[in-house]
Amino acid sequence: MTTSTAPPANVRPPTEPQLIAPYAEALRAHSETDWLRLNVPGHSAAPHRFGALAELVGSAPLALDVPPLLDGIDLGPGSPLDRALVLAAQAWGARRTWFLTNGASQGNRMATLVSRALGETLVVQRSVHSSVIDGLVLSGQRAAFVQPSVDPSLGIAHGITADDLADALAAHPGAAAAYVVTPSYFGAVADVRALAEVSHRAGVPLIVDEAWGAHFGFHPDLPANALAQGADIVVSSTHKLGGSLTQSAMLHLADGPFADVLEPLVDRVFHLTQSTSASSLLLASLDTARQTLANSADAIATSIEAADAMRAAVRAAGRFSVVSDDFGRFADIAAVDPLRVAINTRTGGIRGHEARWQLMKHHQILVEVATDAAVVAVVGAGSAPDTARFVQALHALPDLLAPSAAPPRLRLPEPGPVRMTTREAFLAPSRVVPADRAVGRISADTLSAYPPGIPNVLPGEVITPELVDFLHRTLTAPTGYVRGAADPDLATFRVVDTPAHR
Incomplete structure (x- = not known):
């Protein structure tokens, strides 16, 4: 396992400015002043008056919870918030970055609305998140769907190939953009470089929902991020594995062939969709998450080692199998996220949903995803979970399926015919x-x-x-x-x- 902090070509080296968190630091300094707060929020940072709230979250979050447009925090050019946004763009290799306080779902709706200015038809991977579909409701576009590959033994969707995307773009020459999702919930990573090349040859930008890949590119054993592979707009759910607070995310714009056209569109749609009372706590968590990721190669190495240890223990015990071990037979999968530990529970005699419930109720272990056939555990970039506890609990699960019963070839339902937009x-x-x-x-x-x-x-x-x-x-x-x-x-x-x- 590589632990060196010397980055290869696909990893951006940390720079001295990445050691600071300007917005978070300005917010902290503001919270330490004895203000008479006659503005919103209504709790006025007064824990003695709002005891139930202070008892729930502590007094510090109340002091850090401030409204927008404060001098010395986010007001005016060159503010701490502006500097934090510049540092985030540098860390991910973007031309420009926007902080989102309504999750990657906001980013997907933004990107879809932006694409409407480029055309009436959006070429979309069929297994995108539902927030992209919400974006289609808002934009009014027609969708030309590209079907992903599906593992019929597990009933899970992976990604799409460059050839399939090229066919879809050729069938819709007036398309606005191509919209794909990678990595998948199960850690399958598409060949973004090939998808970007196909999109650009067709004269359209590539939008990537990289919600599950905010940590990509910050360690040599992680896949490169989508921006480094040629994507034009990337939606990043920073809270998922990047370490920010739930509901915080980023949208990145590449300095690519469509940047001059896309930047003003993204900025306008951002102001349309972002709350005018964006949470300072969420914004500060994005700033500190970037600071941490950019300086945590050794910690991320420990996380990868923990995930590797989980998979190795599962293989060694022989009862369950590792889903990613079978990824090689799918042409659309170019890499694997090592921080996703997907376990085929059916091989061990228990359905995935039941395994997830048993782990939560009887072992106080929470996993991210369950399907009928599998569970997915995630290891946050920089975290170091108790791998032995997880593996022991997994193998303590009851064997509830008949040994003679062959695992069914699960099938995701085919979409019905399209009758309306x-x-x-x-x-x-x-x-x-x-x-x-x-x-x-x-x-x-x-x-x-x-x-x-x-x-x-x-x-x-x-x-x-x-x-x-x-x-x-x-x-x-x-x-x-x-x-x-x-x-x-x-x-x-x-x-x-x-x-x-x-």
Whole structure:
């Protein structure tokens, strides 16, 4: 395992300015002044007056919780916030970076709205996060979907190949942009360089939802980030493995062939979508996360070693298998995120949803994702979890599946035919009908088995029997949840109210 801090070509060396966190430091200095706060927020940083809140989060967050437009923090050119944004752009290799306080979901909606200025059709990987579909509702664009590869034995989607993207762009010569997601929930990394080359040859920018790859490029044993591979806009969910607070994220713009056109568009859409009361706590956490990532090669090496130890122990015990060991047979997978530990639980006699529930309830261990066949544990960049505790708990799980039962070849439902654009269906008159009467009707909602939040049906698509069955089976799992459902039990579906069905 490489632990040297000397970076190879795909890793940006830390510079002296990366040692500071200007926004976080200015915020801390402001909190240490004895202010008479007659402005918002209403708690006025007075823990003795707002005891329940102070007891919940502590008095320090109250003092750090300040409104925007304060001199010496975020007001005016060259402010600490401006300097923090410049440092973030330098750390990720961007022309410009925006701090987001509504998660990578905000970044995906931003990028989709930006693309609408470039054309009416967006070429989109079908397994993008539901927030991209929300963006299509806002933009009104038509989507030309590119199907990802799917592992039928596990029922999980990976990525798309450059050839598949090239075919889709050739079929839609007036496309606005290409939109892909990498890495996947399971750590599969696409060949972004090849995807960027294909997009640029077609004359369109490449937008990458790199929500799960904020840590990429900060250690030689991690994949290079999407900006370094030629992507034009990159959405980064910094809180996931990068160490910032939940709901904080970044959007990066590359200094590439489309930068002059994209930059003013991104800036305008940012102001359209960002709260006018952006959380200073979230902004400061982004600043410190960048500071930490840029100076943590040794700590990240420890994290990689911990994840490697988990996989090695699972292989050695022989009961379960490691999902990424089988990635080599998929043409769309170019690399693997070593901080994602995906375990095939079915080989060990237990379904993934049940394993996740058992680990939480009986071992006080939280894993990120569960499917019918697998669980995914994530190791934050710089963290050092108790690997032995996880492995011991994993192998203490009960064997609930019959030994003679062959693992089924799980199948994600094929999308139904498209009858309307996403926006048309979302805004059309709709009604809620029982599940059995929804089959054959046009969905007015985005429905996603969650996690991972990849849409299974979109507004404008026909609801199929296979889709209804898949979503109902998702709900039977201990931790199953369908985002966007008209009711939590999925007894009903919201469909477009067409004259033919009245």
